[in-house]
Amino acid sequence: MSRILCAWSPSWAIANWRRRNPSDSPAEPFALIETVRAVRRLSAVSETASRLGLSVGQKATDAMALVPELTTAEAEPEADATALTALGDWCVRFSPAVAIDAPDGLFLDVTGVDHLWGGEAALLEDIRRRLAANGLPFRAAIADTPGAAWALAHYGEDGAIAPPGGQGPLLAPLRPAALRFDQETWAQIERLGLRQAGQLMAIPRGPFARRFGRGALLRLDQALGREAEALEFRRPPTPWFARLAFAEPISEPEDLARVAFDVAAKLCARLEAENQGARRFEIAFHRLDGKTLPLQVGLTLPGRDARRIAKLFAPKLETVDPGFGIEVVTITAEDVEPISSRQARLDTAREATVEEGLAPLVDRLVNRLGEDRVWRAAPVESHVPELAVGRARPLSKSMDGAKPKDKPRPWDPTAPRPARLFRRPEPVDMVLAITPDDPPSQFRWRGQVHRVRRAEGPERIGEEWWKAAIEDADTRHVRDYYRVEDAEGARFWLFRAGLYGDPAAPPQWWLHGVFG
Numbered sequence: 001m002s003r004i005l006c007a008w009s010p011s012w013a014i015a016n017w018r019r020r021n022p023s024d025s026p027a028e029p030f031a032l033i034e035t036v037r038a039v040r041r042l043s044a045v046s047e048t049a050s051r052l053g054l055s056v057g058q059k060a061t062d063a064m065a066l067v068p069e070l071t072t073a074e075a076e077p078e079a080d081a082t083a084l085t086a087l088g089d090w091c092v093r094f095s096p097a098v099a100i101d102a103p104d105g106l107f108l109d110v111t112g113v114d115h116l117w118g119g120e121a122a123l124l125e126d127i128r129r130r131l132a133a134n135g136l137p138f139r140a141a142i143a144d145t146p147g148a149a150w151a152l153a154h155y156g157e158d159g160a161i162a163p164p165g166g167q168g169p170l171l172a173p174l175r176p177a178a179l180r181f182d183q184e185t186w187a188q189i190e191r192l193g194l195r196q197a198g199q200l201m202a203i204p205r206g207p208f209a210r211r212f213g214r215g216a217l218l219r220l221d222q223a224l225g226r227e228a229e230a231l232e233f234r235r236p237p238t239p240w241f242a243r244l245a246f247a248e249p250i251s252e253p254e255d256l257a258r259v260a261f262d263v264a265a266k267l268c269a270r271l272e273a274e275n276q277g278a279r280r281f282e283i284a285f286h287r288l289d290g291k292t293l294p295l296q297v298g299l300t301l302p303g304r305d306a307r308r309i310a311k312l313f314a315p316k317l318e319t320v321d322p323g324f325g326i327e328v329v330t331i332t333a334e335d336v337e338p339i340s341s342r343q344a345r346l347d348t349a350r351e352a353t354v355e356e357g358l359a360p361l362v363d364r365l366v367n368r369l370g371e372d373r374v375w376r377a378a379p380v381e382s383h384v385p386e387l388a389v390g391r392a393r394p395l396s397k398s399m400d401g402a403k404p405k406d407k408p409r410p411w412d413p414t415a416p417r418p419a420r421l422f423r424r425p426e427p428v429d430m431v432l433a434i435t436p437d438d439p440p441s442q443f444r445w446r447g448q449v450h451r452v453r454r455a456e457g458p459e460r461i462g463e464e465w466w467k468a469a470i471e472d473a474d475t476r477h478v479r480d481y482y483r484v485e486d487a488e489g490a491r492f493w494l495f496r497a498g499l500y501g502d503p504a505a506p507p508q509w510w511l512h513g514v515f516g
Contacts, residue, residue, distance in 0.1 A: 172198030249325020418513030
């Protein structure tokens, strides 16, 4: 069962403004102002201003008349959104799955990670304590569903934790607004005099849907766990997550390298216990000032060797600025798939040994040069030679993006191709050939004349007309390929584009590649 933590700041915009302007006095009544349809209104108010009777949406002139000592500033919603996103990235230290609940909240999927703190209560207290230490007054709650966690954080007791499957009794005494109804539904509920969510839960589903609409019923079902609610996480949620926290901050390069190995070993132990391996690992160093410094490495073959993974991270640790110290380090694994330490067949032992010996070298090259710089050529099903080759991972069995069930097709031995295929065919001239199908006996390429001693062909290759409109098919796209050898022994792959008999489009000769 999923467990969702909702954190909400009723004065997020005020707190964020004060972080940017530390000279402001928290004791004075303060409000942020924005222009709404040419009218200046309060967009956020401090606790002091709220106690004096000010509220969000109030006209600025009325607010100044009511509280003359009110201090105001211009609202900056874009800066607030940016800061909330940064705060969401900071929360990765608590859970790898964090979603932004704009404009003033966060959702964390804490399923299976609370044991790292000794329970959900300790996890919740740690989050609230760290946020408060940074001047961010957040309310938080934990429940089975995002809707229930949101309701408890906004309208329930601060720090509430709903037992698994038991959010209903905690939601019942809350105001109906806790169920996130739209404005029209909320107004109708107000007119009916319903004051508690439990009164709505007691209404049968049929009459409820007829009176308030299916949207309101969906909100109620989402809160109670009858309907699923999808969250848009900042990164794809993964259960493969490990975390290390330190009693004292660390900053020395040797310490960073040591903890990179320690946290990798912790995650790899879980992978090994479940016969799993991963192709990508991301480690994040969380500084005292709240900034997160992520590093990524990839493996050519799925692996779980902590020492090898730490070696790949080692060159990148030089880019980590520890600032005043690192207090938490986390690591996540992606592209996780089953692997086995047992040999399946004797006839694959040699192949597996070769790949495993090359994998560390390929991994170092890929992580140093980039994934797009290290690849191998793989066959692609296409009649057009320049489209019949694609890029694949160096040691993979299939093309990038291919489905696992797709079997790789080998190279066709009956249609040999040059070891070097030009990026674009190069024109040749001074071609002597008996029409219509004889190979050339002479041609000039790059200023040098070649006399043909041996030749083989033609191999006719037509265009893939089924991939375009039939009216676009043209005989000029037909190619006749020849493998030829000149008097010096050099071998070439030439083709004639087009067919004889069309004066408007005479055939042209091209050189497409050379044989090694």
